[in-house]
Amino acid sequence: MENGSEKVGIITVHRNTNYGANLQAFASCAFINKNSYACNVVDYLDRELDRENHICAILAEAFRNRENKSLKHALKLGISLAMFAPGRAFKIHRFKKFRQKHMPMTKPMDNLPAYGELDLDTVVCGSDQIWNFTFDRLFCEKSFASFVPKEK
Numbered sequence: 001m002e003n004g005s006e007k008v009g010i011i012t013v014h015r016n017t018n019y020g021a022n023l024q025a026f027a028s029c030a031f032i033n034k035n036s037y038a039c040n041v042v043d044y045l046d047r048e049l050d051r052e053n054h055i056c057a058i059l060a061e062a063f064r065n066r067e068n069k070s071l072k073h074a075l076k077l078g079i080s081l082a083m084f085a086p087g088r089a090f091k092i093h094r095f096k097k098f099r100q101k102h103m104p105m106t107k108p109m110d111n112l113p114a115y116g117e118l119d120l121d122t123v124v125c126g127s128d129q130i131w132n133f134t135f136d137r138l139f140c141e142k143s144f145a146s147f148v149p150k151e152k
Helices: 019-034 047-052 055-064 071-102
Strands: 007-011 038-041 122-125
Touching (some): 007 019, 019 038
C-alpha cells in the first residue's frame, strides 16, 4: 500500500477471465489510490465458483444438459476440450498476470476472516454482479461485506 494512511478494500468479482470484471476492479482500485487512499482488492476465492469456471466442468455440464448422451457426442466434447483447453489456459494465465501486476490484493483466502485480520479501515462493495439475483453464489452475504463490523 503506497498512498494514504486509510486502507480501503474492495470486495468484488475479480478472479475470472471477464474483461469487464477485471477492468472494474482495476479502475476502482486505481481511482481510490489516486484519491490518496491505500486500496487493495480483497482476494476472496469462491472455490465452488472457481470449479464451475474450469473447462472440464463446463464441458461436463454441456454433456449433462444434452439429450444426446451417445459415445459419439462424448467424443466430440472430448475433442472440443483438446482444442479449446490450450487457448483457455493461456487466457487464464494472462488475466492472472494482469491482476498480479496491476491490482494490489490482500492475501488470497477461501473464507473471509474476521474483519480485523484484513487490516482495513473501509470496505467497498465493487461489482455489478453482486446485484445479479440470478447468480445466487455471488448474491450472498460476502458480496455485501457482511464480515465488516457495522461501525466501519
